Amino acid sequence: MRIWVPLDAAAKALGADEVAAALAADFTVTRNGTRGMIWLEPLVEVERDGVRYGYGPVEAGDVPGLVEALRSGAAHPLALGPVEELPWMKAQQRLVFARVGVIDPFSVEEYQAHGGLEGLRRAVEIGPEAIVADVTESGLRGRGGAGFPTGIKWKTVAGAQAPRKYIVCNADEGDSGSFADRMLMEGDPLVLIEGMAIAGIAVGAVQGYVYIRSEYPDAIRNMEAAIGKARQAGILGQSVLGSGHVYDMEVRTGAGAYVCGEETSLLNSLEGKRGVVRAKPPIPALEGFLGRPTVVNNVISLASVPWILAHGGAEYAKLGIGRSKGTIPIQIAGNVKYGGLFEAAFGMTLGHIINEIGGGTASGRPVKAAQVGGPLGAYVPHWNFDVPFGYEELGAKDALLGHAGISVFDDTADMLKLARFAMEFCAVESCGKCTPCRIGSIRGVETIDRIAQGDQDGIPILKDLCNTMKWGSLCALGGFAPFPVMSALTHFPDDFSGRGAPRPANTYREAAE
Amino acid sequence: MTSPASDADFLLRLDAIIAAHAGREGPLLPILHDIQAEWGYVPEEAQPVIAGALGMTRAEVYGVVSFYHDFRDHPSGRHVLRLCRAEACQSMGADELADRVRAALGIDFHQTTPDGRLTLEPVFCLGLCACGPSAQMGERLLGRATVEKVQRLVAEAGMGAGA
Numbered sequence: 001m002r003i004w005v006p007l008d009a010a011a012k013a014l015g016a017d018e019v020a021a022a023l024a025a026d027f028t029v030t031r032n033g034t035r036g037m038i039w040l041e042p043l044v045e046v047e048r049d050g051v052r053y054g055y056g057p058v059e060a061g062d063v064p065g066l067v068e069a070l071r072s073g074a075a076h077p078l079a080l081g082p083v084e085e086l087p088w089m090k091a092q093q094r095l096v097f098a099r100v101g102v103i104d105p106f107s108v109e110e111y112q113a114h115g116g117l118e119g120l121r122r123a124v125e126i127g128p129e130a131i132v133a134d135v136t137e138s139g140l141r142g143r144g145g146a147g148f149p150t151g152i153k154w155k156t157v158a159g160a161q162a163p164r165k166y167i168v169c170n171a172d173e174g175d176s177g178s179f180a181d182r183m184l185m186e187g188d189p190l191v192l193i194e195g196m197a198i199a200g201i202a203v204g205a206v207q208g209y210v211y212i213r214s215e216y217p218d219a220i221r222n223m224e225a226a227i228g229k230a231r232q233a234g235i236l237g238q239s240v241l242g243s244g245h246v247y248d249m250e251v252r253t254g255a256g257a258y259v260c261g262e263e264t265s266l267l268n269s270l271e272g273k274r275g276v277v278r279a280k281p282p283i284p285a286l287e288g289f290l291g292r293p294t295v296v297n298n299v300i301s302l303a304s305v306p307w308i309l310a311h312g313g314a315e316y317a318k319l320g321i322g323r324s325k326g327t328i329p330i331q332i333a334g335n336v337k338y339g340g341l342f343e344a345a346f347g348m349t350l351g352h353i354i355n356e357i358g359g360g361t362a363s364g365r366p367v368k369a370a371q372v373g374g375p376l377g378a379y380v381p382h383w384n385f386d387v388p389f390g391y392e393e394l395g396a397k398d399a400l401l402g403h404a405g406i407s408v409f410d411d412t413a414d415m416l417k418l419a420r421f422a423m424e425f426c427a428v429e430s431c432g433k434c435t436p437c438r439i440g441s442i443r444g445v446e447t448i449d450r451i452a453q454g455d456q457d458g459i460p461i462l463k464d465l466c467n468t469m470k471w472g473s474l475c476a477l478g479g480f481a482p483f484p485v486m487s488a489l490t491h492f493p494d495d496f497s498g499r500g501a502p503r504p505a506n507t508y509r510e511a512a513e
Numbered sequence: 514m515t516s517p518a519s520d521a522d523f524l525l526r527l528d529a530i531i532a533a534h535a536g537r538e539g540p541l542l543p544i545l546h547d548i549q550a551e552w553g554y555v556p557e558e559a560q561p562v563i564a565g566a567l568g569m570t571r572a573e574v575y576g577v578v579s580f581y582h583d584f585r586d587h588p589s590g591r592h593v594l595r596l597c598r599a600e601a602c603q604s605m606g607a608d609e610l611a612d613r614v615r616a617a618l619g620i621d622f623h624q625t626t627p628d629g630r631l632t633l634e635p636v637f638c639l640g641l642c643a644c645g646p647s648a649q650m651g652e653r654l655l656g657r658a659t660v661e662k663v664q665r666l667v668a669e670a671g672m673g674a675g676a
Contacts, residue, residue, distance in 0.1 A: 179640040215636060215640070270539050270542075272540060274576050275581070289539075
């Protein structure tokens with residue numbers, strides 16, 4: 001009997017290591033990634049006759065009883081039935097996360113048994129030009145937030161003449177509410193390696209870097225281990241899968257600067273400089289790492305490529321809506337009953353995601369708003385939840401997709417406090433290069449404090465300031481920090497008015513009861 | 514506390530770290546991470562040595578060390594407890610948790626307990642956003658953190674360190 005206990009950081013934070021250690025006394029335990037159902041973690045899986053049965057959430061204290069039940073075949077109160085049959089799993093279309101939670105993340109053999117390396121093999125077969133054409137046809141756009149078409153970026157780098165080119169994976173996933181990159185790197189690191197190798201062949205790059213934030217020690221460790229396995233298996237090195245193409249890669253660790261998620265700032269950091277934003281042009285595709293042509297893509301963008309190559313760009317483009325093609329790993333987080341990762345084609349409404357899939361709030365109170373796309377994303381009020389999940393669709397509501405993380409808030413949320421936090425965060429994390437961001441964010445905090453003291457004259461000043469930051473900042477940090485602030489102010493003006501004295505935190509609770 | 518630079522083998526250990534990254538593209542951050550792993554912070558005395566080895570000015574190296582939140586210019590406590598302050602955790606009561614933890618430990622963020630055992634730091638997202646509020650101490654992660662769970666974590670670490 002084979003037993004799985006996730007090694008994912010979220011599962012570990014809920015006690016998976018203790019559960020695995022307790023089970024190891026009686027069984028051989030394989031550590032897998034998480035299935036993404038975080039409310040069921042630690043989720044123990046047991047394979048019987050080729051079907052995997054789930055038990056969760058399991059605490060270390062539950063293990064003796066569970067062992068007993070597994071031995072005797074008796075029923076157990078934490079039994080969930082076959083994992084693949086759970087409604088959360090069945091409702092998904094897992095292309096990128098197909099293997100996460102299923103396989104041993106470090107087994108090249110299991111990776112291949114579940115479709116791994118098919119994309120890279122086909123890439124080797126069809127060659128650089130056809131790879132770029134396929135990725136372009138798929139309609140894949142940057143999953144880090146900017147939404148730039150991946151195929152066009154690759155074509156630019158492929159066409160650039162240089163003695164050395166690079167693939168840089170942006171794994172500086174600093175957005176609150178986002179954990180797709182982490183979950184993928186911990187649960188199926190080989191798919192990212194495969195995607196980066198395909199990118200390398202497509203544009204003629206021989207070296208890649210994965211820039212992972214230091215807050216993700218598990219992802220760093222797992223990626224490094226997987227790179228070692230990939231070298232042994234000939235996926236990386238002097239001849240990728242025996243093709244003659246040279247491609248190798250390594251992990252680089254960030255140092256706690258949120259702004260390094262911005263691509264030019266990341267490149268400076270990788271070069272060993274302050275993570276200060278560069279003015280564009282020149283674009284990184286032509287002058288990137290060390291001034292050479294560089295593909296900078298997000299983890300999920302690169303990890304989508306193996307599926308696209310294996311099944312064809314046209315197949316991928318059949319999914320989604322409008323200009324948002326394919327699937328998107330939605331991260332449902334914050335105050336939500338069923339939080340986790342849900343991969344589906346673009347197009348579901350935000351309300352469906354939060355209320356049906358997420359089951360509403362964890363607190364049981366009404367949903368007030370959801371912040372979509374991290375600390376620079378707008379607060380979407382509950383009455384706008386009919387917006388379909390897509391780049392342009394969210395944009396039309398003055399919101400943004402970002403990294404597709406959703407943080408849910410119940411009706412006790414104080415929108416002024418959250419707006420203040422957005423400005424404060426921008427002030428702390430500003431790289432300091434441009435004035436609207438560096439100074440504007442500090443003035444923003446001060447102005448919101450004035451409003452909190454009851455000074456309504458601060459409101460037009462705050463709006464004006466947001467406008468200056470939005471249009472005058474060099475990058476998305478200062479440019480998008482106004483989104484959470486303005487959305488909070490526009491949709492919840494009551495939270496910004498009548499504040500002579502700081503309100504008690506439970507105002508909403510009283511109003512609702 | 515005396516500076517590690519007064520240790521007889523300081524330069525030897527520093528040179529070994531720098532040499533280990535020779536030939537890498539953009540070696541400064543990996544070097545600084547290793548230095549911090551070795552001494553717990555980046556001693557000021559190391560900066561001119563790094564600058565010389567990499568062909569940079571002292572000001573450039575100082576600029577990098579001071580830019581990143583991770584690099585310390587003084588040692589932390591023996592353990593560093595990090596509480597997530599980001600939005601997803603806020604929606605689950607991270608601010609209240611932070612207030613209670615600060616009161617329980619008797620220190621504010623960026624401060625160390627008088628016995629030098631524990632430093633409290635804020636962190637902006639550990640990627641545990643579906644099981645907030647979250648905390649981290651060394652290798653240990655905590656989801657759905659409460660002040661009781663945090664105190665238990667601190668107590669266990671204290672015993673582990675023999676304190």
